[in-house]
Amino acid sequence: MEQENNSRRDFLLTGLVAAGLVAGCTPNKDPFEAGAVEAKASGKKVKLLSVDGEVIEVDEAFLKPVPHMPPVSNTEARLGIPGKKFVMVIDLSRCKNLKKCQSACNHAHDLNPGENWIKVDPMQNADHTAPYWEPTTCMHCDEPPCVKVCPVDATFKRQDGIVLIDSDRCIGCRFCMAACPYSTRVFNWGEPEIPADVAAQPYSAETSIPQKKGTVGKCDFCADMTRMGMLPHCVSACPNGVYAFGDLNEDSVTNGAETFRFSDLIRDKAGYRLMEDLGTKPSVYYLPPVSRNFPFESGLENDKLQNK
Amino acid sequence: MENLLVNEKIADQEATDAMAIADEQIIADLLPQKFGKWGKIWTGFLLAICLLGMYAYYRQLRYGLIVTNMKDYVSWGIYISNFVFFVAISLVGSLITAVFRLANVHWSTPLTRIAEMIAVAAIIFASLIIIVDMGSPERFYNLFTHGRIQSPIIWDVIVITTYFFISILLLFYPLLPDIKILLRFKERSGNALHKFYNYIGSFWKGTPEQFKLSDKAINILCITIIPVAFTIHTVTSWLFATTYRPGWDSTNFGAYFIAGAFLVGSGSVVVAMYVFRKAYHLEKYITENHFEKLGRIVVLLALLYLYFNVNEFLTPAFKMKESESAYLNGLFSGNFSPVFWFAIIIGMILPILILVFKKGRKPLPMFIVGIMVVVGAWFKRYLIVTPTLLHPFLPMHDVPASYRHYFPSWEEWAITCGSLAGALLIITILARIFPIIPIQETITEQHETVK
Numbered sequence: 185m186e187q188e189n190n191s192r193r194d195f196l197l198t199g200l201v202a203a204g205l206v207a208g209c210t211p212n213k214d215p216f217e218a219g220a221v222e223a224k225a226s227g228k229k230v231k232l233l234s235v236d237g238e239v240i241e242v243d244e245a246f247l248k249p250v251p252h253m254p255p256v257s258n259t260e261a262r263l264g265i266p267g268k269k270f271v272m273v274i275d276l277s278r279c280k281n282l283k284k285c286q287s288a289c290n291h292a293h294d295l296n297p298g299e300n301w302i303k304v305d306p307m308q309n310a311d312h313t314a315p316y317w318e319p320t321t322c323m324h325c326d327e328p329p330c331v332k333v334c335p336v337d338a339t340f341k342r343q344d345g346i347v348l349i350d351s352d353r354c355i356g357c358r359f360c361m362a363a364c365p366y367s368t369r370v371f372n373w374g375e376p377e378i379p380a381d382v383a384a385q386p387y388s389a390e391t392s393i394p395q396k397k398g399t400v401g402k403c404d405f406c407a408d409m410t411r412m413g414m415l416p417h418c419v420s421a422c423p424n425g426v427y428a429f430g431d432l433n434e435d436s437v438t439n440g441a442e443t444f445r446f447s448d449l450i451r452d453k454a455g456y457r458l459m460e461d462l463g464t465k466p467s468v469y470y471l472p473p474v475s476r477n478f479p480f481e482s483g484l485e486n487d488k489l490q491n492k
Numbered sequence: 493m494e495n496l497l498v499n500e501k502i503a504d505q506e507a508t509d510a511m512a513i514a515d516e517q518i519i520a521d522l523l524p525q526k527f528g529k530w531g532k533i534w535t536g537f538l539l540a541i542c543l544l545g546m547y548a549y550y551r552q553l554r555y556g557l558i559v560t561n562m563k564d565y566v567s568w569g570i571y572i573s574n575f576v577f578f579v580a581i582s583l584v585g586s587l588i589t590a591v592f593r594l595a596n597v598h599w600s601t602p603l604t605r606i607a608e609m610i611a612v613a614a615i616i617f618a619s620l621i622i623i624v625d626m627g628s629p630e631r632f633y634n635l636f637t638h639g640r641i642q643s644p645i646i647w648d649v650i651v652i653t654t655y656f657f658i659s660i661l662l663l664f665y666p667l668l669p670d671i672k673i674l675l676r677f678k679e680r681s682g683n684a685l686h687k688f689y690n691y692i693g694s695f696w697k698g699t700p701e702q703f704k705l706s707d708k709a710i711n712i713l714c715i716t717i718i719p720v721a722f723t724i725h726t727v728t729s730w731l732f733a734t735t736y737r738p739g740w741d742s743t744n745f746g747a748y749f750i751a752g753a754f755l756v757g758s759g760s761v762v763v764a765m766y767v768f769r770k771a772y773h774l775e776k777y778i779t780e781n782h783f784e785k786l787g788r789i790v791v792l793l794a795l796l797y798l799y800f801n802v803n804e805f806l807t808p809a810f811k812m813k814e815s816e817s818a819y820l821n822g823l824f825s826g827n828f829s830p831v832f833w834f835a836i837i838i839g840m841i842l843p844i845l846i847l848v849f850k851k852g853r854k855p856l857p858m859f860i861v862g863i864m865v866v867v868g869a870w871f872k873r874y875l876i877v878t879p880t881l882l883h884p885f886l887p888m889h890d891v892p893a894s895y896r897h898y899f900p901s902w903e904e905w906a907i908t909c910g911s912l913a914g915a916l917l918i919i920t921i922l923a924r925i926f927p928i929i930p931i932q933e934t935i936t937e938q939h940e941t942v943k
Contacts, residue, residue, distance in 0.1 A: 303889055307887070335646050336631075336638040354628065356626050356627020356631075357645060358567040362737070365736040371627065
């Protein structure tokens with residue numbers, strides 16, 4: 185019985201390694217394509233941890249660097265990552281309108297100059313209340329009004345909570361823009377001014393690259409980064425730790441430097457969501473601007489650059 | 493002015509005499525006429541505007557919607573206003589033809605074809621203008637290959653298509669007996685037109701069975717077109733009312749839109765019947781009595797629309813909710829107030845004041861009121877779309893200054909005017925090809941009256 189199991193594992197391993205080898209020889213070919221080529225054993229063994237959690241020995245010659253993940257297909261991008269429910273927490277007490285989040289986002293998604301997916305708004309709820317800076321992303325609502333109204337299923341809600349856009353399908357009717365109460369969506373009114381090599385790439389809903397003329401764009405929670413287990417660009421770009429990102433199912437969010445238990449954070453700091461009364465059920469939570477790290481005025485200078 | 497009145501008195505006299513007009517005379521009066529000098533100038537003028545609109549649309553296809561002045565906040569502009577306007581006007585076909593027919597109203601017979609021509613022209617351009625508004629019109633087919641029934645846009649696609657076909661049929665079936673008459677005048681029609689008549693209507697022999705069948709078909713169409721007409725404009729209003737925005741988030745919208753649609757539609761029929769009456773000397777057939785009766789209907793519809801407007805604006809203004817106050821103040825006393833009060837006063841209140849008086853329901857004042865109603869209605873549609881979009885929930889921030897206001901670019905104006913001219917051109921061409929007033933029905937009805 186033990187014998188049999190071992191031999192099957194060996195067989196599987198050989199197949200995998202052989203596939204990797206093929207990829208090494210012909211880089212243009214799909215590295216995951218089946219097809220076995222014999223590799224000569226060098227005799228030098230390396231100890232590895234198998235997927236079953238057992239220590240195994242493999243000949244060094246079979247070791248090849250793992251190629252990059254192939255770009256996810258449209259179907260996979262539409263399904264999302266099973267078992268995940270992504271959330272973001274924006275701590276308003278830490279924001280001084282540096283807009284590092286914005287520039288990192290614009291750069292990472294090759295946005296058309298002048299277009300912003302992240303906006304940092306100066307807010308004041310009433311005449312005598314204190315002003316504060318409020319960064320807004322797409323809220324990735326659980327009841328997304330934009331998805332409800334899309335006539336062609338170009339914008340969709342995934343199982344991991346992320347709302348994305350298929351720019352290869354969008355007809356540019358802009359009903360989603362009218363439906364979104366957070367005004368988060370932008371439109372590519374003309375041909376986006378992006379490098380030719382970027383524009384020539386096939387569109388991916390997870391990277392939202394390249395933006396296309398006559399279609400809608402918006403914050404995508406950096407679905408490509410989250411697939412790799414990394415933080416969205418706005419989160420890692422913010423030096424003040426305003427943004428925390430994570431998985432609701434794991435009840436944990438992080439801004440890179442600090443990690444919080446999501447439920448504790450929301451409970452202790454009285455977290456809330458924007459326009460709760462509309463019933464859109466956003467995935468973005470806000471922590472109120474109390475005990476602030478910076479005075480509101482410190483952000484005013486930076487604000488003039490884009491708001492004359 | 494005095495001369496005009498005298499003329500109209502004579503026309504009135506003639507209308508009474510019309511009872512005795514011989515069948516051949518009716519046919520001679522009502523056969524389609526070749527364009528005169530003014531007809532040619534008019535058609536050329538419309539064509540020129542259409543061509544300009546087509547050039548502007550070519551530019552839009554080439555460079556994208558960037559040639560418009562729509563931006564991320566005002567993401568719908570005068571194209572959508574114009575779309576709502578066209579859908580609204582097209583409703584008149586169902587009112588004049590279907591509602592009146594089912595209610596056994598006979599005086600409206602000479603107006604049915606005008607109403608149906610307007611309906612067909614308007615619904616065609618409603619469909620075209622919505623494609624013009626699309627950012628990626630080359631993907632129009634996605635609506636069919638990937639359509640999702642939960643989106644109000646798909647509802648609109650379905651009902652507008654249905655309404656288009658019913659309207660075409662409602663124009664076509666009552667035409668068949670007239671085409672039989674037209675086929676008798678090959679010399680007059682010319683070869684090409686004669687062939688065309690022959691192609692679309694030669695199967696009509698005018699047998700009693702055919703009349704019976706046609707009557708039945710028209711009745712069925714009249715019954716179906718009423719709910720479909722209500723649906724097209726209700727669904728169009730839902731494109732706005734299914735969103736959360738101030739000014740759109742209203743349960744009043746469906747009824748408000750339909751009331752407005754019947755008003756602008758009847759206004760357009762008034763304008764058209766006045767122009768056709770003058771241009772083709774139809775005083776015997778479109779009499780002062782028609783203006784008088786239609787005038788009463790326009791007053792009723794204007795009052796109804798005013799009522800819905802009071803509903804739409806007074807209750808939110810009474811509360812002045814924070815999210816709506818900037819929008820409402822913008823309409824009542826802010827940037828949009830000139831257009832707002834223009835639409836209310838010129839489009840509703842003045843027409844009511846003029847038309848409640850008998851003198852106001854004479855042809856010329858009716859014509860002026862018709863124009864006021866139609867122009868007021870167009871600007872009303874503008875107000876339905878733009879001010880709401882300029883008052884989003886979150887501040888308009890981190891965007892270029894040009895995003896915070898909206899005035900249409902020349903391309904938008906050219907395309908919009910082109911579409912309006914195109915609709916008028918279709919009406920003009922239909923009036924050139926087909927009798928503006930149903931010949932056979934006029935003859936039949938006269939026989940019945942004489943009996």
